[in-house]
Amino acid sequence: MSDSLRITLSQLNYVVGDIAGNAAKMIAAAKEAAGQGSELIVFSELSLTGYPPEDLLLRPSLQLRVEAELEKIAEASHQIAIALGFPWREQGELFNCAAVYAGGKSLGRYAKQCLPNYQVFDEKRYFSAGEAACIVELNGRKLGLTVCEDIWHKGPAEQAVAAGAEMILNLNASPYHMGKQQQRVELIQQHVKALKVPLLYVNQVGGQDELVFDGRSFAVAADGQLVAQLSAYQEQSQQLYWQQELTTEVALQSTETGLASLYKALVQGVRDYVDKNGFKGIVLGLSGGIDSALTLAIAADAIGADRVKAIMMPFTYTSGMSKEDAAEQAERMGVPYESVSIEPMYNAFMTALAPQFEGLARDTTEENLQARCRGVLLMAVSNKTGYMVLTTGNKSEMAVGYATLYGDMVGGYSALKDVYKTKVFQLAEYRNALGYVIPQRVVDRPPSAELAPDQKDEDSLPPYDVLDAILERYIEQDMSADAIIADGFAREDVMRVLRLVDVNEYKRRQAPIGVRITQRGFGRDRRYPVTNGWKAGI
């Protein structure tokens, strides 16, 4: 009968670049696991630097910092074996490594073989690919190391098993997008059935700029059964017992999917951006519309209503209903609420500009001016108080440029940047089902920017269900205009929407970063030229 091993999976929330802090956090978790009788603790990919460290990886002094902290990890490994991830430079090349430390020294260091260089990932910018398996032996059991992307291909795990691995450790930094956990589990289960050895999948948790890592680390037994799954978005460690079989006292801690999981992603992204960057709180413009209503709910759920300020900034076109609804929501949520009219500022600008504008017709300039007076007000409050402005725009608006640069687009971060308007409605209903905070009228009324008399979004855009369906095909699926039209959409709508997406790249380039929740967010994920002669068509 084979030797046994008690293993703790540990999913933590790291701060990118804070190598000493991340090491200390892992060592604390390792000590706790040792106290519970674990013999090995497994952390996630590049846990020492946090993921993704981006161009910090190019700093020559990185290696010195990594070496200094690995000495502390080695020291802590007298109590418990520690599997962790870190960048490692050797003979002028940098590798994305995983290693197991035990008894004060490294038992083996593995270099990631499959380097993702698509979507938000740029790993070939930094790393050279490893070539060899790395098997470490602990309590007489052979463990094969792999890192993230390795497991989405067949080679590295098969190679490890061929080299004698009785279990695969897979250290991940796998960002959330809708439906991702199901993909991960299904893929790994299928994989394991062929490999015939158990696999431990450890992810990190928390927000890092546009990415949110959902944790949900899991273990799959040799027969492909899901033995354990940790919580979504929570720092957590869980012990497994491995002898013949892989067992645990607590099996599935998180089975949340869909809107619940999505809402948590948005909350986590906002919370970590605000807290890791040291902001006192959040200030936002509450308009009485659904985007700012949902954003306010997310903000309050993320950092607490007492750290949030809502400001209504009415003008001539702001309806009484908007003012009432904004005030009602703030009261329901216990968020401090103030109202500051933009009328005097707007009028001062128009007076100053009168000589320039003489003889020119009214156009969107005046609408943008309203939005910009609001932006300046919010930024003044932000600068004076240390509260960060949270932008309230959604993905549909970002896509077609239905937003004012330096106006409603001001802010440090955006909660809804990657959330289509149709999904905004669903999330508002979902949030209200947890506890009624967004006045129903905000959800039910036709959306309006209220920048002109009796304006409705659908006066200048197709209905949101049509708009979003076109956008998703163009942005996420890379479909051509002809292909989208063939799917049953009106040519005129399609051509107009695609043109708007193309010509508004300049706005997105200056937009705040925001939580990515799809497989094609507007950020590192979609790198389009601003100067772009591509015309919608085939």
Add this chain to the structure above:
Amino acid sequence: MSDSLRITLSQLNYVVGDIAGNAAKMIAAAKEAAGQGSELIVFSELSLTGYPPEDLLLRPSLQLRVEAELEKIAEASHQIAIALGFPWREQGELFNCAAVYAGGKSLGRYAKQCLPNYQVFDEKRYFSAGEAACIVELNGRKLGLTVCEDIWHKGPAEQAVAAGAEMILNLNASPYHMGKQQQRVELIQQHVKALKVPLLYVNQVGGQDELVFDGRSFAVAADGQLVAQLSAYQEQSQQLYWQQELTTEVALQSTETGLASLYKALVQGVRDYVDKNGFKGIVLGLSGGIDSALTLAIAADAIGADRVKAIMMPFTYTSGMSKEDAAEQAERMGVPYESVSIEPMYNAFMTALAPQFEGLARDTTEENLQARCRGVLLMAVSNKTGYMVLTTGNKSEMAVGYATLYGDMVGGYSALKDVYKTKVFQLAEYRNALGYVIPQRVVDRPPSAELAPDQKDEDSLPPYDVLDAILERYIEQDMSADAIIADGFAREDVMRVLRLVDVNEYKRRQAPIGVRITQRGFGRDRRYPVTNGWKAGI
């Protein structure tokens, strides 16, 4: 005696994504060269799509568009052989290809082997690497194809020569940075001496978002001699005659280096951004300081003074000297000039914010508010007139965050984003030497943001020569704080400057794009996390 060949090098200014337009442009140049007796015309890398096409390369319909235009190229090749570059999809993989068309068909297609994935380049995101040489035969002469990065390594050209190439064609899209042409020529000359065959290096010209391509295509004879060099930043075609030796009637058309070349890069970047994106003109805030003075000169040199508007936006702290100097420069350059005080807007905001700000001390909020009133004014003029706001900040400011987001940072494009302040002074002197336009007092007086009484930049920053020296070491050379201090800078200055660079990433992320002229610009070139726990030190 070997057969002869008349070859035209053609460096053109393409529009990224405008595949049909770029094909038409190449065909027109090919016809002209054929009319002059040329038998082969050589264009640059990815000339069909323009460079860099970025994520347009991921669109499935790209291949259809490429194929359609290659048919027209093939048709034109009945008159003259055509070497060009284009993306090509085969068996699910995309390649960065060069091909020679002659007599209505392709003589051979080469796939780039060395794919740059560093600095601003992301070619591994899109392309698979080729493996084989491609030799095409024309008039009995064997030509080996290579693409850009290939020539910065030894393999591909050696492989081509081993396969029989008597000449190397190297199709490039090589962006400018200071000193680059000398690097290129020296490298190729050294290379050619070993290869013992002549080499034709063809680059594109023109601005594409943050990149500027300087052209300066050149030919090196088999003995390493520089036989021809085309102009910088100009569309140009030049014929070479190749029999035993490689000869031409005009040798070196461009030998400009240093400030002259740098100034042209800035002008070209601005011109192409404005014109390729269809703006009517440029509007900018002229403050009486040196950054906006130089930016105005660049703008007028780029698109003509009649398409530029300068607006002075004085406030209490604006000196009489600033107003005089701004007006004088505008007059000297023949640029329409207006003055709009921000006082009424500033006061309206302060009155509206009085309840919020009660009991709180004056701080940078009030300074930012001035900058933001100016930003809103400029954007209103831009929206109403179709003139693009050209931002006036420099690299030193961008680095340390000495700029107001949504204030002086508003704009579609930035001329000086990658130009350190010390270089701004040199460029102003250089421009004045061509024709005096910037009042000497603007160059001589100590820089001030004029956002508070008697303010000088050096009150809150180290002197610019010290600041820029520290910044260049940290940003361009990736030196650590300790290493910079060891170079003789005060620890206090170094730690403060590095901290400012690190914490101001969020501003740069929302800054307008601007001309890149160093080897580490703030754009695609430097991908730092905003949420960043890295502390300056080792």
